[in-house]
Amino acid sequence: MWITFAFISAFLLGCYEVSKKHALNGNAVLPVLFLNTLISSLLFLPFIIISYTTNWLDGTMFYVPHVSFETHLSVFLKSMIVLTSWISGYFSVKHLPLTITGPIKATQPVTTLLGAMIIFGERLNLYQWIGVSLALLSFFLLSTSGKKEGIRFSNNKWIVYAVISMICGACSGLYDKHLMKTLDVMTVQVWFNVYQVFIMGIILVFLWYPQRKKTTPFVWKWSIVLISLFLAMADWVYFYALSFPDSMISIVSMVRRSNVLITFLAGAIFFHEKNLKNKAIDLFLVLLGMIFLYLGTI
Secondary structure (H helix, E strand, O other), rough: HHHHHHHHHHHHHHHHHHHHHHHHHHOOOHHHHHHHHHHHHHHHHHHHHHHHHHOOOOOOOOOOOOOOOOHHHHHHHHHHHHHHHHHHHHHHHOOHHHHHHHHHOOOOHHHHHHHHHHHOOOOOOOHHHHHHHHHHHHHHHHHHHHHOOOOOOOOOOHHHHHHHHHHHHHHHHHHHHHHHOOOOOHHHHHHHHHHHHHHHHHHHHHHHHHHHHHHOOOOOOOHHHHHHHHHHHHHHHHHHHHOOOOHHHOOOOOHHHHHHHHHHHHHOOOOOOOOOHHHHHHHHHHHHHHHHHHHHOO
């Protein structure tokens, strides 16, 4: 059952990535990210108010329980990890083609797998090792494809941002598995969104606002709202998948990266990106690696 929710989350995550690319084209990154966190928090605010003031949601999956100060600190740490991933990821998406950033992000399960082996004692079989190898090969070939567009992986800072985003995303996934052992979905989902608003508010006021006239101006786009809607739905389904006792973070993370199919098609159809033939081969290797990782679980 949890694998089905992982695939649903992957589809929603793909829609989120496409909306993000549209919103960031020719736009200031930090205000867009701040608005995303604000809108997401506002979506969950009614659940906090109703849960804390009435008993209407008691016993339902939308109830937000009272939790300890230590729990809030744990969720706050997740907010910091996720924002590091998002800030670096947003900048890379703005400056790089989706057909580059999508496959890079899709290699995140490799990092997650290594972490799961070390932290949670998860072990890989032959099929899963083949999947990891194919993902690493695809990353190498993707760097070759990028050179044809003047994007050198060795000295392009936006590639570095994309890799940082991928690594922090893997750390977040491993931390999620730890949190979901003791916490419910709404506690993590709601409060990590709320804390992100405060963190991004500080960043916006002290880093972006004083320099706003020297950087790309902010332009309102309705796709900013879609980012928050798709992400909120994708994350809720993702946390729900992890709440199953037999769920494996390494596999859930892998399945969610299948959203690269949607981002790749959007890059080709809507954003008219180039060198698609070679990138399609890279994408095929990523997806083939995912298939082997899946075969290793059945």
